[in-house]
Structure formats: structure tokens, C-alpha cells
Amino acid sequence: MKRAVILIAGLASMHASTAAAETRAQVDWAKGIVTAPGVGVADRHAPNPAVARGTSRRKAEDAGRKALGEAVARLPLATGGTVGDNLTDPAVAKRIAHAVEGAYAIAAEPETDGAWTVIMALPLEAVRQALTGPRALAANASDTGPTVVVVEGVTTDPAIGTMVGGIAGATLWVKQVPAWAKEAPRIKAKGAARGAIDADVGTATPSTLFVLIAK
16 A cells, blocks of 8 residues: 555656656557566675565565666557646556556566566556556446457557447557457458547457557
């Protein structure tokens, strides 16, 4: 809880992120994640490196989360601006902070002196849902549509909150159809304007993952 409070307090000032921080975090629109490294320095008072690794790992992950929070604030929104523009709303800031707190390590390397270097990751979909709040279905709605839909001919740039055929859902931005989506239904993008891709999505629902193939 204490770390979440610290994250909330820090998110509001993330427009002033340094150039060094910008070079550390990376956004992979094809995988749908944002990543950032974190380094935890070993406690020099620890009796040995093995003991030092206990606290340095936590420090490394916290440093990675801090860098992730700064990177998240810079993510572009489909409707214009950045995620950081919405952090003046306390409810949004709290949800974003909670999402960042849930970031996980996808790589970790211990050093001989007891330090750790980690790579922390956060799904972009978690950021989108943190902005909009929990997804709600109408009483008579269902999620029986296709799990994945491939959208070809997309001309818009990757951004958080892009809608497809009027549906706000999870998106991946790729150059080629991944192997796991080869059998998914395919549709054509008719155009795009202000964060929305015009397409006939058929029976797709907000739980559908849209794999967007950029021209």
C-alpha cells in the first residue's frame, strides 16, 4: 500500500521525465507490453552477497516500476495527448498506480556482489483498462464472439485506447500476422479518424483481441 501511495503521488509530475528515463523504457506494441529496467544496489552492510540479494531484488523491482510509471505517463492516446494528461483525475491516477504496482519481472540477473538487475513489464491493456475503469457488459450481452480478429490495412499509429468498429478492446500492432492468429477471422480497415478504426467487426465483442496489421 505504501508503494502504491508513492506511485500515485509521483504520477502527477511525470510530464517532466528526463531524457535518460526515456531511453530506458521500451514500448513493444506488437507484444502489447511496456518494459523498463531496474537496478538494485547491494547492501554493503550485509554479511554476504546471498543475504544482500534479498533486499536488492526488491529495490531493483521498485526502480523498474518507477521507470515504468514514467513511461506509462508518456504513452500516446488514440484521441490525442498522453496518458499523463489524465493523471489529474485522482481516480485515474489511483488505477494507473495500481496497474504499475502489478508490473512483473520478465528477466532478472543477480550480480556477484549481491546486486540485481531486472526488466519489469506491464501489459498495455492494463493501462487502457486503468484509464477507462472496469469493463461492464449490458445485462443481455455476451462474450461469445471471436477471441481474435485480424484487421488488415490499418493506417493509424499505435496508441492506447484505439477503437475498432466502435469497440474498445485489446489491440496488438504488428507488421505480419503472428502464427497463433493465422486461423483468426480477417477484416479490412476502411479508414481511421481520431482514435477509431472504421471496420465491419461482425460478431466481435469488447473481449475480442484485435490484431492490427499496419500498412
